Amino acid sequence: MLDSSLLSDPDLAARIRRRDREALAAVADAYLDQIVRAARGSGLNQDQAEEVAQNTFTTFIETASRFEGRSHVRTWIFGILYRKIQESRRGFAKDRRMDDIDEVFESRFSENQSWSRPPRGPDKVLFAKEARHEINGCLETLPDRQRDAFVLREVEALSTEEICKILDVSTTNIGVMLFRARNRLRECLETKWEQT
Amino acid sequence: MLTCKEVSRSIASDDVGDERLLRRLAMKFHLLMCRHCRRYSRQMQQIGSAAREVFGGVPAEPGSRQRLRNSILDRISHVEKDDSDPRV
Numbered sequence: 642m643l644d645s646s647l648l649s650d651p652d653l654a655a656r657i658r659r660r661d662r663e664a665l666a667a668v669a670d671a672y673l674d675q676i677v678r679a680a681r682g683s684g685l686n687q688d689q690a691e692e693v694a695q696n697t698f699t700t701f702i703e704t705a706s707r708f709e710g711r712s713h714v715r716t717w718i719f720g721i722l723y724r725k726i727q728e729s730r731r732g733f734a735k736d737r738r739m740d741d742i743d744e745v746f747e748s749r750f751s752e753n754q755s756w757s758r759p760p761r762g763p764d765k766v767l768f769a770k771e772a773r774h775e776i777n778g779c780l781e782t783l784p785d786r787q788r789d790a791f792v793l794r795e796v797e798a799l800s801t802e803e804i805c806k807i808l809d810v811s812t813t814n815i816g817v818m819l820f821r822a823r824n825r826l827r828e829c830l831e832t833k834w835e836q837t
Numbered sequence: 838m839l840t841c842k843e844v845s846r847s848i849a850s851d852d853v854g855d856e857r858l859l860r861r862l863a864m865k866f867h868l869l870m871c872r873h874c875r876r877y878s879r880q881m882q883q884i885g886s887a888a889r890e891v892f893g894g895v896p897a898e899p900g901s902r903q904r905l906r907n908s909i910l911d912r913i914s915h916v917e918k919d920d921s922d923p924r925v
Contacts (some may be wrong), residue, residue, distance in 0.1 A: 665913045691905050695917045698909045702916060746846075754840035759873035760880060768880060772887035787910075794851070795885040796892045801851055805901055816850035823849045826883075826884050 654710025665705060669698050672718055675797065679719065681724050682792035684781070693729070697722045712806055719799075719807040723789060730785055742825045760827070762834050772830055779829035783822055790815060791822035839867050844874050873914055 647653065647667040656664035676697055680690035700721050708717055751757040762768050780788055786808065793804045801815050810818070839860075844867050846852070868875050 660916050662913050664917055665916065666910055669909045669913065670906065673909065674902070677902075677905070678892060682888075687898070695905060695908060699912060702912055719908060731870040750842045754842040756841050756873045760877045762876070762880060763908060765883075767880065768888065769883050772883050773890055776884070776887045776891050783839070792892065795888045816852055817866065820846065823881055827880055830880075830884070 648714075653714065654708060657705050657708045657710075657714065660702070660705050666704055668714055668718070669701075672715055673698070675715075676718065676722055679722060679792060679797060680726065683723075683785070683789055683798055687728075693722065693725050698723070716803050716806050719793070719803075720783070720809070723807055726789070727785075742821045742828070746820075746824050746826055760831065764833055768830075768834075771834060775830055775833050776826070779826050779833075782829055783825055786810075787818050787822035787825070790818040791826070794819060813820055839863050841867075841871060841874050844868070844871070845877050848874075849877050 647656075647664055648671055649654065650664070653664060653668075657668065662748070672799060673694065673786050676694045680693045681687065683694060697718060699716055699837070702722075749756060749758045749760075763771065780791075783791070789808060790810075793799050793807065794801070799807070801812065801819075804810075805812055805815050844864055847864065868878060
């Protein structure tokens, strides 16, 4: 069994840099599940997620000597993961620069900035049920980066500061990405509810 | 007074946590008074919970996790220790 107390070793960064096998193994063991889960959250199937996780840790091991310890080792590994995911998307990137969700949001308010089309949907219990049922399909409609930001925030519960470092975006940008992701998901659920 | 649009924009952007106290109170007060924003806020929370339930509960199949873990640990066991780090 690996020693997870290694992770709180104040010398962890130095040990990673020295490519100390025990330290690398403890780190891999600690974050493997989270990395596979995040890869799944980004839209990959189980096999693809495991493959990208494997590549992520390979890169982590190969570049360990460059780890300066300025950010958390988890941030470093997630950064590797999302760069790999981005690279693999480039081949089939869709043009999604147009973002109509901002207009949709605006259109729900009147000139005095109160709701003109208030949010609709079933009551609390039913909405939760519908959200669980439909969230996968609705996530598919999100632009990739918005989806990544949303998954890191909601599923991995990372701070916005950490997400900024992982996805290499500014603090303002992360707010906009989350705003768009959540509104798009909410609109998607509302539409599905109205169609039934 | 905060408007509905400001309140819902803040909620969706996570622009709530470390705001100044006064604004936080104003948000709370607005939510208390406005059922539409309350519903919006609740739906946003429920969307987050749904994602956590759906993705948080995806454990790798034990066999394939073990394979993946072994292959990474195997890779690590072949690492040449690097003692040349000038920072140490």
